Amino acid sequence: MNTTVREPSQAEQFVAPAASVLENADGYLLEVEMPGVNKDGLEISTEANELTITGRRSLPTIDGTLIHHESRRENFRRTFAIDPSIDVNRINARIEQGLLTVTLPKAEHVKPRQITVS
Amino acid sequence: MNLIRYQAPELSAWPTLDRWSNLRDELNSLFDLPFLTNLQRQDLFSGWSPALDLYQNNDNVVAVLELAGMRKEDIHISLHDGALTISGERKSSSSNGDNAERTERYVGSFRRSVGLPATVDANKVSATYRDGILTVTLPKAEEAKPKRIDVTD
Numbered sequence: 001m002n003t004t005v006r007e008p009s010q011a012e013q014f015v016a017p018a019a020s021v022l023e024n025a026d027g028y029l030l031e032v033e034m035p036g037v038n039k040d041g042l043e044i045s046t047e048a049n050e051l052t053i054t055g056r057r058s059l060p061t062i063d064g065t066l067i068h069h070e071s072r073r074e075n076f077r078r079t080f081a082i083d084p085s086i087d088v089n090r091i092n093a094r095i096e097q098g099l100l101t102v103t104l105p106k107a108e109h110v111k112p113r114q115i116t117v118s
Numbered sequence: 119m120n121l122i123r124y125q126a127p128e129l130s131a132w133p134t135l136d137r138w139s140n141l142r143d144e145l146n147s148l149f150d151l152p153f154l155t156n157l158q159r160q161d162l163f164s165g166w167s168p169a170l171d172l173y174q175n176n177d178n179v180v181a182v183l184e185l186a187g188m189r190k191e192d193i194h195i196s197l198h199d200g201a202l203t204i205s206g207e208r209k210s211s212s213s214n215g216d217n218a219e220r221t222e223r224y225v226g227s228f229r230r231s232v233g234l235p236a237t238v239d240a241n242k243v244s245a246t247y248r249d250g251i252l253t254v255t256l257p258k259a260e261e262a263k264p265k266r267i268d269v270t271d
Contacts, residue, residue: 018222018223018224019222019223020220020221020222020223021219021220021221022219022221023219028219031187031223033186033187033223033250034186034250035184035185035186035249035250035251036184036249036250036251037249037250038249058249059182059251060182060248060251060253062173062180062182062253063175064173064174064175064178064180065173065174065175066171066172066173067172067173067174067235068170068171068172068232069171070169070170070171071169071170071171071182071184072169096187097185097186097187097188097189097247097248097249097250098184098185098186098187098249098250098251099186099187099250
């Protein structure tokens, strides 16, 4: 008689990556550090006023015994609240050497504008 | 723009607690095997200490370092007296017109040194930097490789 043991389902665990936000007149620049992540492992989505970034790492498989271990194995995920002034249709993202740069432009009507008096 | 509205249920490596977990790891590593006492960090509480993993097999010692967003020209690797040292500098990416709202990323220079568990052939060391991961492969010197000794009768 076969007895199958049901493994408790494990929800995928994530670690929040370090991020920086820079602002200039045209919008925001979000930099997220995710070493080991390239374009294939990256998922970026927006919903309501939230931006969620998920980075799945593709690490080199090393054939050998691990002598010293400091890195974390989990994949990355982090959610950010987006300023309503951001034009979500023009959000742009680029990843290079594990550093993701997301450009979030402010909607035109929000930018400071001079109004001339006739 | 706000960061970190909520983190649950994901694990969060709380940035503000980073330095304290480094301290605990420092203390743990002091109790490790003898050759690991060569594992130095530039300053005990220095800001940027990229995570280093060390592997070995019969032919090589391999060091893997997490270094996102660097240019390979800015990474320096050297070998001296059985210790591997990796250092580099990351320049700030913000230009003058930007106001940094919030930054968790380290900027500036780092330096990691590690004592190697075997003698390596310095002429054959190679390194690749891909997707923000630096992999340094150090082939063991012939005399350091495990040898099989046959028993004769």
